[in-house]
Amino acid sequence: MTAAHRPTAPDDDVLTVEDLWVTFKGGRRRPWSARTLVPAVSGASLFLAQGRTLGLVGESGSGKTTLGRAVLRLITPDRGAITAAGFQLDRFRGGAPLEYRRAVQAVFQDPLGSLDPLMEVRQILDEPLRIHFDLDSRQRQARVRELLEMVGLSAAHLTRYPYELSGGQRQRVAIAKALAVDPRLIVLDEPVSALDVSVQSQIVNLLDDIRRDRGISYLFIAHDLALVRHACHDVAVMYRGRIMESGPADRVCGAPRHPYTRLLFDAVPEPVPRAMRPPRPARRFDAPLPDVGTGPTPAGCPFFHRCPLRTQACATAFPAPTAVPGGGQIACFAADRALAGGPSSTVSALSR
Amino acid sequence: MSETISGTAQSPAGRGRRPGSGRLVGRVLRQRALVAWGAIVGVIVLAVTFAALLSPYDPNTGTLADSFAPPSWEHWLGADRNGRDVLTRLLYGGQVALLAAVEAVGIAMAVGVPAGLVIGYVGGWLDRILMRLVDGVMSVPFLVLAIAVIAAVGRGLPNAMAVVGLVYAMSVLRLVRGEVLAAREELYVDGLRVSGAGARRILFRHILANIAPPIIVQATLMFATAIIAEATLSYLGLGVTQPTASWGSMLAEAQATIRQNFFLAVPPGMAIFITVLGINQIGEGMRDLFSREITVGRLGLNVVRRAEPERAVSEPVPSALPERPVALEVRNLSVSFPQHGHGRVEVVRGVDLRLHRGELLCLVGESGSGKSVTAMSMLGLVAHPGLVTASSIRLADQEISGLDFAAMRAIRGNRIGVVFQDPLGSLNPTFTVGNQVCEAIREHRDVSRRQARALAIDLFDRVGIPNPAQRFHDYPFQFSGGMAQRVMIAMALSCDPEVLVADEPTTALDVTVQKQILRLLSDLRDERGLAILLITHDLGVVAEVADTVATMYAGQLVEYGPVAEVFAQPRHPYTQGLLDSVPRNxxxxxxxxSIRGVVPAPVDWPIGCHFADRCDFVEEPCRHSPVPLTGLGESGRAARCVRAGELRLHGISRDRLDTHAGVPSAAGSGTTP
Structure with missing residues (x-):
């Protein structure tokens, strides 16, 4: 598989994922048959440079969270190489070493679930300091206060339990906990999806400030496409374990090329009432798809069954990424046709 | 104990309440039964412990002259055949019972908890082999095991209770393993692993603390059964040896002389009964104590009461669609919940809403704004301690406030359909979806099974479920989220309602599926003239489907009007703040x-404008007195803002208008919480 979209020089990479495959064991079809294998990530490749943010977007079941968990070494992939913050993950025996935990941290979607409910904020922030550093209790206390300040909380929050905080405050605590070890890379798994819009932007702005100040890199996993454009430098779009399109955020979100990405972006509701929108050609979602005389196979493109541009080749193989003008790549056999339409003709290309 | 207070209506954040042990004591004291039974058991334990101080007699020797003495001043509970004081023997017997139970439960915990923790966390082959072993041990009655062990190592209560302890250890192991398996999947455990915490720290510091409540309850209940086990063993002669007193051996002696003296069986019997009952009650009380507290915003059944005319009813909001007939009109709706230390706290205050036929009205706001509670309260679906009042709720021409449960039930599902956020959670997993839709139809309509089936399949077709006749026989797990939501909509439509209330119907769905569901809702509105009240936090959804929009903030309606006009030029700074916060592509x-700060908790609502503390345009008059929702005279718009007339907000337009002299040019972008 050829390399994915790489916006910067290789020496700057803080995370590289190459040809990653993860499968989960499913149930048995019949009591005597072997357990089914459910592919979660199929040959994904990513690059993320120091100090940048890479957005990983997709619908539920796209494998984006699984990819993040593989980077965090919470699961072991079947195949593929991950190098993060200078560590080659396939060299680890069992769990990740403490040095890796210091370099790569995470913030999860549900801040209430991701913090131990029985611990006060100060205990939550104290714990990573105890695990990783040889500090006396006064030094740790000072550091905990410093961390709280960094995320816009005050000493008044020290003795609160997670359930006594608002969603945004909880997520600030989770961010402070990740920052406690001064990591180089943070995997943000839907960090603002559970929050209200007004709070969402506070957290996104905070994350951006922290990244700028400390030169951290983020792998930003999300399903909100418009948010990703604001929060990320680069974006990779996943669908059923495959990376369909990647590139600079403005190009991918502003002029999506892959038919799946277009469908996805077309479905995002903008807060502009219908009456105020620029006129668009009528949308036709139920337009008949071309009959190419063959059905989908597991090795083929996962978007085959919904794709208006499908060809016979799409059913049996997944295409290698091809570069697109404006930066980035798409994985599509119909790339030439997909490229033909600009952003404004998205819909017409789909209904053609 | 991991209690959550759902954010729907009450956020406990803020206000310097000291967490920790003080609150736990407070909660214990509120459980009166727990306190009472704790006191009874405490007295028993104290009396038993200090038996030697309380009684002048020796438990094992008596004078024959007192044989079968009836209760008297010397012998409060009489004396047995050997003239021994029954009360004294009861107290010393209690020592045996408590020590035996401590031994059994101690062994059970010492063996079961660590083994369960390790097996549950490590899993794999170790788990499978050991669990089969546990199953084997648990399938043998403990009495048989006890007899076998006594035959092998000799008589004596400690040996017998050790066997009991080992058998109990198996059930503790099972419980702990199950709890660990569940806890291992919790997100905080992933968080700890990412922090670099080792298995030992995760298991003993975090998981053990979090699963302690069920283990403590189990240990308490086990203590009670251990007392019975001791009595059983001693009764059968497998426990204490003569002449030592034990409740079981006293029963055995009483049985031997039951023809001479019936009363002797009563004291040990009552001792066992009261002690075991008391300990069980304590266990139950602790279970309640540890279980999550009732949350506001959870659904329940509750009628809407007619409001007393104490509060001045505001002027009716102008109608945005005056030419259409009104489908649902709500006047002065309020919801309050009791909150510890604050009396009754209003979470929704004086909401007026009007919904016309063929109109889709979106109710928007942040969590904590009261939008869900508002909608659910109109339907009588607010959980028990909540109190719902309204001056009037009219469904077309019928007044439905003040109706009783039965009457509301006939209206819900019949004239008003409801769709919830989590479609798969709202369907019963053990029945086919067809079965459930048919049941809903037959509940409200007098049709045969076959007719109901035909109607259901027709509805499935109408909401866009492919192959409706086949999908009819599928179970909920065979449906994707989007298809399950279509089933829920079909069910809500089954009785041809006039009004559909949809509470965040697309929040759990992917955008591509969301688009299809929104399309379905707007088609239903257009084709059947259905009036839809859609609750959402997503302004993109509002723009996509709404005719009119009502913004809620901190329990009040703050803005209302046709969606295009409100989005083009909002009249309330909160609506503007929301619009600004939405990331656009x-x-x-x-x-x-963003809007700085957070929605205040209901107890912290100010007298004046609820939004004042977060507003960039706040002025002195905003804080003085409650701000009414005022009609703006133009095509049915209204806003609850002192400065609604003078502010010129820019809405969704990206070029921000000059608001007016001396005021910041846009709603805030502060970052402090």
């Missing part, structure tokens, strides 16, 4: 706008 320039 546009090239990014600078930080995202």
């Amino acid at each position: 546009e090239a990014s320039n600078g930080p995202l706008a």
Whole structure:
């Protein structure tokens, strides 16, 4: 598989994922048959440079969270190489070493679930300091206060339990906990999806400030496409374990090329009432798809069954990424046709 | 104990309440039964412990002259055949019972908890082999095991209770393993692993503390059964040896002389009964104590009461669609919940809403704004301690406030359909979806099974479920989220309602599926003239489908009007703040706008404008007195803002208008919480 979209020089990479495959064991079809294998990530490749943010977007079941968990070494992939913050993950025996935990941290979607409910904020922030550093209790206390300040909380929050905080405050605590070890890379798994819009932007702005100040890199996993454009430098779009399109955020979100990405972006509701929108050609979602005389196979493109541009080749193989003008790549056999339409003709290309 | 207070209506954040042990004591004291039974058991334990101080007699020797003495001043509970004081023997027997139970439960915990923790966490082959072993041990009655062990190592209560302890250890192991398996999947455990915490720290510091409540309850209940086990063993002669007193051996002696003296069986019997009952009650009380507290915003059944005319009813809001007939009109709706230390706290205050036939009204707001509670309260679906009042709720021509449960039930599902956020959670997993839709139809309509089936399949077709006749026989797990939501909509439509209330119907769905569901809702509105009240936090959804929009903030309606006009030029700074916060698919320039601060908790609502503390346009008059929702005279718009007439807000337009002299040019972008 050829390399994915790489916006910067290789020496700057803080995370590289190459040809990653993860499968989960499913149930048995019949009591005597072997357990089914459910592919979660199929040959994904990513690059993320120091100090940048890479957005990983997709619908539920796209494998984006699984990819993040593989980077965090919470699961072991079947195949593929991950190098993060200078560590080659396939060299680890069992769990990740403490040095890796210091370099790569995470913030999860549900801040209430991701913090131990029985611990006060100060205990939550104290714990990573105890695990990783040889500090006396006064030094740790000072550091905990410093961390709280960094995320816009005050000493008044020290003795609160997670359930006594608002969603945004909880997520600030989770961010402070990740920052406690001064990591180089943070995997943000839907960090603002559970929050209200007004709070969402506070957290996104905070994350951006922290990244700028400390030169951290983020792998930003999300399903909100418009948010990703604001929060990320680069974006990779996943669908059923495959990376369909990647590139600079403005190009991918502003002029999506892959038919799946277009469908996805077309479905995002903008807060502009219908009456105020620029006129668009009528949308036709139920337009008949071309009959190419063959059905989908597991090795083929996962978007085959919904794709208006499908060809016979799409059913049996997944295409290698091809570069697109404006930066980035798409994985599509119909790339030439997909490229033909600009952003404004998205819909017409789909209904053609 | 991991209690959550759902954010729907009450956020406990803020206000310097000291967490920790003080609150736990407070909660214990509120459980009166727990306190009472704790006191009874405490007295028993104290009396038993200090038996030697309380009684002048020796438990094992008596004078024959007192044989079968009836209760008297010397012998409060009489004396047995050997003239021994029954009360004294009862107290010393209690020592045996408590020590035996401590031994059994101690062994059970010492063996079961660590083994369960390790097996549950490590899993794999170790788990499978050991669990089969546990199953084997648990399938043998403990009495048989006890007899076998006594035959092997000799008589004596400690040996017998050790066997009991080992058998109990198996059930503790099972419980702990199950709890660990569940806890291992919790997100905080992943968080700890990412922090670099080792298995030992995760298991003993975090998981053990979090699963302690069920283990403590189990240990308490086990203590009670251990007392019975001791009595059983001693009764059968497998426990204490003569002449030592034990409740079981006293029963055995009483049985031997039951023809001479019936009363002797009563004291040990009552001792066992009261002690075991008391300990069980304590266990139950602790279970309640540890279980999550009742949350506001959870659904329940509750009627809407007619409001007393104490509060002045505001002027009716102008109608945005005056030419259409009104489908649902709500006047002065309030919801309050009791909150510890604050009396009754209003979470929704004086809401007026009007919904016309063929209108889709979106109710928007942040969590904590009261939008869900508002909708659910109109339907009588607010959980028990909540109190719902309204001056009037009219469904077309019928007044439905003040109706009783039965009457509301006939209306819900019949004239008003409801769709919830989590479609798969709202369907019963053990029945086919067809079965459930048919049941809903037959509940409200007098049709045969076959007719109901035909109607259901027709509805499935109408909401866009492919192959409706086949999908009819599928179970909920065979449906994707989007298809399950279609089933829920079909069910809500089954009785041809006039009004559909949909509470965040697309929040759990992917955008591509969301689009299809929104399309379905707007088609239903257009084709059947259905009036839809859609609750959402997503302004993109509002723009996509709404005719009219009502913004809620901190329990009040703050703005209302046709969606295009409200979005083009809002009249309330909160609506503007929400619009600014929505990330748009546009090239990014600078930080995202946000509204500073958070929605205040209901107990902290100010007298004046609820939004004042977060508003960039606040002035002195805003804080003085409650701000009414005022009609703006133009095509049915209204806003609850002192400055609604003078502010010129820019709405969704990206070029911000000059608001007016001396005021910041846009709603805030502060970042402090």
